[in-house]
Amino acid sequence: MKYILMMNTPCGGPYQVANWQQKDFQAHIAFMKSFHRKLSESGELVAAEGLAGPDQAKLVRAGKDGAPITDGVFPETKEFLAGYWIVDVESPERAYEIAAQASAAPGPGGAPLNMGIEVREVMSAPPVDL
Amino acid sequence: MASPSQGPTAERLLRDLAPQVLGAVMRRFRDFGAAEDAVQEALIAAATQWPREGVPDEPRAWLIHVASRRIADHVRSEAARRRREAIVVSLVPPELQIALAADSDEAPLEDDTLTLLFMCCHPALSTPSAIALTLRAVGGLTTPEIARAFLVPEATMAQRISRAKQTIKASGVPFERPTPEARAERLGAVLHVLYLIFNEGYTSSSGPALHRDDLSGEAIRLTRAVHALLPDDGEVAGLLALMLLTDARRAARTGPLGELIPLAEQDRGLWDQRAIAEGVALVTAALSRGSIGAYQVQAAIAAVHDEAARAEDTDWPQILALYGVLMRMSDNPMVALSHAIATAMVHGPRAGLDLLKALDADARLSGHHRLDAARAHLLERAGDREAAIAHYRRAASRTTSVPEQNYLATQAARLSDAMR
Numbered sequence: 001m002k003y004i005l006m007m008n009t010p011c012g013g014p015y016q017v018a019n020w021q022q023k024d025f026q027a028h029i030a031f032m033k034s035f036h037r038k039l040s041e042s043g044e045l046v047a048a049e050g051l052a053g054p055d056q057a058k059l060v061r062a063g064k065d066g067a068p069i070t071d072g073v074f075p076e077t078k079e080f081l082a083g084y085w086i087v088d089v090e091s092p093e094r095a096y097e098i099a100a101q102a103s104a105a106p107g108p109g110g111a112p113l114n115m116g117i118e119v120r121e122v123m124s125a126p127p128v129d130l
Numbered sequence: 131m132a133s134p135s136q137g138p139t140a141e142r143l144l145r146d147l148a149p150q151v152l153g154a155v156m157r158r159f160r161d162f163g164a165a166e167d168a169v170q171e172a173l174i175a176a177a178t179q180w181p182r183e184g185v186p187d188e189p190r191a192w193l194i195h196v197a198s199r200r201i202a203d204h205v206r207s208e209a210a211r212r213r214r215e216a217i218v219v220s221l222v223p224p225e226l227q228i229a230l231a232a233d234s235d236e237a238p239l240e241d242d243t244l245t246l247l248f249m250c251c252h253p254a255l256s257t258p259s260a261i262a263l264t265l266r267a268v269g270g271l272t273t274p275e276i277a278r279a280f281l282v283p284e285a286t287m288a289q290r291i292s293r294a295k296q297t298i299k300a301s302g303v304p305f306e307r308p309t310p311e312a313r314a315e316r317l318g319a320v321l322h323v324l325y326l327i328f329n330e331g332y333t334s335s336s337g338p339a340l341h342r343d344d345l346s347g348e349a350i351r352l353t354r355a356v357h358a359l360l361p362d363d364g365e366v367a368g369l370l371a372l373m374l375l376t377d378a379r380r381a382a383r384t385g386p387l388g389e390l391i392p393l394a395e396q397d398r399g400l401w402d403q404r405a406i407a408e409g410v411a412l413v414t415a416a417l418s419r420g421s422i423g424a425y426q427v428q429a430a431i432a433a434v435h436d437e438a439a440r441a442e443d444t445d446w447p448q449i450l451a452l453y454g455v456l457m458r459m460s461d462n463p464m465v466a467l468s469h470a471i472a473t474a475m476v477h478g479p480r481a482g483l484d485l486l487k488a489l490d491a492d493a494r495l496s497g498h499h500r501l502d503a504a505r506a507h508l509l510e511r512a513g514d515r516e517a518a519i520a521h522y523r524r525a526a527s528r529t530t531s532v533p534e535q536n537y538l539a540t541q542a543a544r545l546s547d548a549m550r
Contacts, residue, residue, distance in 0.1 A: 001530075002281075043259070043290030046282050088282050090256060123532045 002046060002088045002122035003095035005102060009082040009115055011054065020108055027106045035102060039087060044098070050083035079116065086122065095119050140180055143189060144173055145351070148270025151193040153242020155201070156305045162249065163295040164201050166267055172197035173270055241307050243268065244359050247352075248308050250294075251320040254301045259294035260323050261330075266291055269348050279345050280330070317360075321369050321425065324353050328373050332380070346377055357412075367416040368426030374409035375432035378402040390537045394441040406436045427456045446475040463495040471504055479512040499528035503538060510545065519545045 017025055039045040058070040085102065089095050099117040107113040148169065155165040172193045186192040250264040262280075265271045271279075277287035308316060331345025353370045360366050382396035413429040431452045438444040453469040456462075466489055474482025486505050495501050506521035522542035529535050 040285065041289055041293075043286050043293060045286055088258070088280075088286065090258065121530045123530050123535070 001090075001092070001095075002086060002124065003092070004120050004122055005085040005087065005095065005099045006118040006120070007082045007084060007102065007115055008079040008118055010079050011077070024106070024108050024110065027110055031105050035105075039085065039098065044087045044089050044094075046086040046088050048083070048085040051081055054080040082115075092119075092121070140185060141177075143185070144176055145270040145348075147190050147193055148173060149243040149246050149268045149355075150190060151197060152267055153246060154190075154194045155197045156242070156246075158198060159201055160305065161201075162298050162305065164204065165197070166295060168197040168200040168204070169193070170266070170272065171200050174272065243355060244313075245305060245307055247320050247356065248313070248316045249298060249303055249305065251316065251323045252298055252301065252303060253316075253319060254297050255294050257323070257326065259290050259297070260319075261327055262287060262290050263294040263298075264323055264352070265327065265345075265348065269352060271348070275344075317363070317365070320356070321353075321365060324349050324356070325369060325373075325425075327352070328377075332376065346373070346380075349373060350377065362419070364416040364419055364421055365423040365425050367412050368423055368429045371409040371413035371416065371429035372425055372432055374405045374412070375429055375436050378405035378409065378436060384533070388533060389540075390533045392537075393435060396441075398439065398441075401436065406433075409433060410437065422455075424456060424459050427452055427459065431456075444475075446472060450476050463489060463492045464500070466492075467495065467500060467504055471508070474508050474511070479508040482508045483512065497528070499525040499534075499538075502528060506538075506541065510541075515545050515549055519549075 017028065020028070036045070036048060039048070054074075057074070059074050060068045060070050063069045085098070087095060087098055089098070096119060099119050103115050103117045104112040105115065151172065152165060152169045155169055156162060159165050175196055176189070176193060180186075180189075246268050247264065250267050251260050255263065258280075262276055265276050265279075266273065273288050273291060274284050276291075277284040280287065328346050328349035331347065331349060350370070350373050353366070353373060357363075357366045357370045378401050379393075379396060381402070382398065382400035383391060385391055409429065410433045413426060413433055416426050417430060431449055434445050434449050434452070450469070450472040453465065453472050456465050457469055467486075470482045470485035470489065473485055483505065486501065486508070489495050489501060502521045502525035506518045506525060509515075509521060510518035519542050522538050522545065526535050526538035526542065529538065
């Protein structure tokens with residue numbers, strides 16, 4: 001079964017990597033790289049991407065003539081999607097376990113960030129019989 | 131699939147030969163990982179060369195020869211790098227160094243196929259790994275083909291297969307015919323893996339359909355092979371029958387847009403009568419032989435469905451009795467759910483709903499969309515439309531299958547339209 005693990009980070013919160021000290025930033029990147037390698041080696045990684053910051057985002061909505069309008073009003077939120085992993089695992093528990101590991105990525109001073117990681121099952125094939 | 135110019139016959143030939151070739155190479159070199167890699171290379175070489183140059187007179191001998199030479203080359207280059215030429219001589223059997231009497235073999239080929247299956251479905255492996263390794267080593271599929279079928283990146287599947295091979299190597303499972311006790315123990319795992327491969331393939335409306343169809347075809351082919359090796363095993367026959375009887379309905383199971391069509395509404399003219407006849411004959415013979423297992427009973431249920439010319443002709447009392455037998459065999463809540471539905475078909479929707487109530491307490495089933503879907507159907511039949519709509523909607527929000535979600539949401543919409 002496939003799951004998407006969405007890394008939700010507080011806007012203006014502790015995930016402001018640009019303000020971190022270099023050694024904290026490097027520890028964070030090292031963690032993410034080793035996390036990626038471990039998931040690849042276990043044969044569970046389907047895809048993973050980090051996303052550009054919310055200040056780079058555009059909100060698109062089709063206008064009356066069907067043409068896109070951008071830069072509209074964003075839904076108000078205290079968190080933003082910073083990146084995601086898609087994993088193919090044997091059980092939901094394993095997906096939660098992986099998410100918990102990602103959640104504990106180190107932040108400033110090496111302390112775990114304990115980010116919220118939203119775990120959603122990816123829609124799949126129909127069952128054998130209905 | 132390996133090459134566009136390659137006909138289905140050559141492809142089938144390669145798949146059929148894969149376990150025999152691997153078995154022969156395994157017996158010579160005793161290294162599963164190396165043998166498996168070498169055989170894959172030989173299969174790929176054949177897939178590119180044979181369409182161009184024609185199939186050799188002795189295709190199996192050709193493959194064994196090429197695979198053995200690959201291993202010998204690997205060992206040689208490795209050894210040369212380390213300047214230990216002497217080892218090579220001891221590692222490569224003399225007959226390989228001179229000429230290859232490629233398939234003058236001691237053990238019968240069928241034993242090789244079974245031994246390989248038992249290795250690949252080893253209990254030390256995770257289920258996805260066992261499936262991947264079985265498809266590659268016994269089925270002869272390439273890693274990219276397996277990756278496509280399971281909708282994961284090739285690198286992910288390659289890792290899974292390589293870890294599976296390491297696990298087998300580390301567990302020290304010898305390549306030899308399993309003892310009767312080990313065979314009895316492990317056959318269950320083998321059949322389960324084949325059943326899962328079939329299920330993965332028995333879908334035609336999600337993902338690249340073609341490759342998934344290939345998987346159920348592959349599962350049937352491999353189960354057929356096991357049945358040919360163990361013709362007296364009732365459960366092997368039962369599983370093959372179950373696959374044939376289920377696969378027979380494939381063409382009628384989805385509409386033009388990939389939407390699910392439930393059993394009762396399927397166009398039975400589209401069912402594959404030849405597969406049904408074969409499945410019925412298999413399960414009938416198996417059931418008459420004595421010891422009865424769960425696959426045989428499930429096949430018998432599928433046979434009762436397949437033998438009804440119209441949905442309303444279905445022999446529900448017999449299906450109910452068979453689910454009763456299955457309930458006594460296993461503690462599976464899905465079986466209890468089907469038993470409740472069969473009860474409703476025989477004794478009315480309220481009797482079925484009463485049985486579903488008891489299932490709410492089962493933690494394995496509560497919150498599962500199948501329970502909601504079954505309840506919705508029975509509530510609708512009992513005339514309680516409002517409750518039926520609520521359960522259809524809840525089931526739709528809980529399923530992870532796109533076609534099933536569409537089906538359930540459509541049912542909810544149909545009922546609420548009717549109430550307007």
